[in-house]
Amino acid sequence: MKDVRQEITNQIISQLESVSIGDYQKPWFNIKGLPSNPVTKSRYHGINALCLQSDKFDHLEYASYKQWQSIGAQVKQGEHGSMVVFYKPIEIKDKQTEELKKIPLLKYSTVFNCSQVEGYTPKTTELNTHESIEQAELFASNCQIATEYKHDRACFIPSANLVQMPKLGQFNTPGDFYSVLFHEYTHATGHKSRLDRDQKGRFGGSEYAFEELIAELGSAFTMAHLNLEQSPRTDHAIYIKSWLQALKSDNKFIFSAAGKAQAACDYLIAQQTESELKEAA
Numbered sequence: 001m002k003d004v005r006q007e008i009t010n011q012i013i014s015q016l017e018s019v020s021i022g023d024y025q026k027p028w029f030n031i032k033g034l035p036s037n038p039v040t041k042s043r044y045h046g047i048n049a050l051c052l053q054s055d056k057f058d059h060l061e062y063a064s065y066k067q068w069q070s071i072g073a074q075v076k077q078g079e080h081g082s083m084v085v086f087y088k089p090i091e092i093k094d095k096q097t098e099e100l101k102k103i104p105l106l107k108y109s110t111v112f113n114c115s116q117v118e119g120y121t122p123k124t125t126e127l128n129t130h131e132s133i134e135q136a137e138l139f140a141s142n143c144q145i146a147t148e149y150k151h152d153r154a155c156f157i158p159s160a161n162l163v164q165m166p167k168l169g170q171f172n173t174p175g176d177f178y179s180v181l182f183h184e185y186t187h188a189t190g191h192k193s194r195l196d197r198d199q200k201g202r203f204g205g206s207e208y209a210f211e212e213l214i215a216e217l218g219s220a221f222t223m224a225h226l227n228l229e230q231s232p233r234t235d236h237a238i239y240i241k242s243w244l245q246a247l248k249s250d251n252k253f254i255f256s257a258a259g260k261a262q263a264a265c266d267y268l269i270a271q272q273t274e275s276e277l278k279e280a281a
Contacts, residue, residue: 005221005265008232009258012220013251015237016244024238027176028166030152031125035060038114038123039067048084052111055151059122062111073120081110127169136178136226142272145188147181154180156187158199163188175228179219179236182268186218187211189264197260209246213257214264216240221265 035044035052038061044052052062062082065075075081087104094101114122140147151164163184171177190197190211197214201207220236223229240254247253 004224005258005262008220008224009217009254012217012232012237012240013254015232015234016241016251019234019238019241021238021242021245024235024242027172027180027235028154028170029125031127031166031170032058032060032152035062037061037063037067037111038120039063039071044084048086051084052082054113057113057115058150059114061114061122063114064109064111068112068117068120071120073117075112075117079112079116081112081116083108084111085109127167128171130168130171130174130177132168133174133178133228136174136181136228139222139226139268139272140178140181140185143185143188143268144271145185154184156184156191158191161188161191161193175223175233178226178228179223179233182222183215183219185268186215186222186261186264189218189267190214195263195267204246206246209243210253210257212243213240213247213254214260216243217254217258217261218264221261222268225265225269 035049036042037044040063043049044062052060054060062084065081068075085106085108088107089102090105091100091102093099114120145163146161147163147165149165149167152166152170154163154165156163163181165181165184168174168177171180187199189195190199197211198207199211201209201211216236216239220229220232244250244253
């Protein structure tokens, strides 16, 4: 298996010259999108957009109490809304010139999510109807890594020891889904309860970039182990090239990361044996 991993590493390095960072596209689509108002048909911006992003709701449609009423919907009794802020221009008279001038006055309003109202059907996004891949599902299950499949993002949260993923149907292909899943599982192997890699790097910094190289190589190695990829996909190289910029585009970091990725892949494979032994017992 080590020879296969070395070959994958070599192929990715050879691909780096022929790929462009600008060609990278996220392999899944978002269900929730950005917070919006279904009554005014506008999106919330700035601090409001940040405040209204919530894992608590399946849809990010918000409107005020009166706005919901205007389209025949009613906020459920006992529901608590979320605050949004906006500027409303007011006129004041200049004390020296006595001219009227407009100044922005900060105001706030309370809005309610569409799940907090009755009489409204939220917009739904149709998911792809992919079939899961049995050996990949079994492998992932045996890894014993807590995973939530209800998010528009893919990430590993070290503080919670938790992987968050979009649903299978949000991805372009099943291969895209498992490639991203095993990228995050490679991150998860670095948790202090597993291989205890240093994961304290600041986003965009060299330590963070190096961890991303490990995760992407680990994904490629795991996909090859499961015979889901015979050779690394172009998007592996594009993603790795994007993070190499933080490492001064020095390919030696790929070889260093490959060693860590091999250890991560070996750890995940070892979990399969442990799970089989437990079942046999």
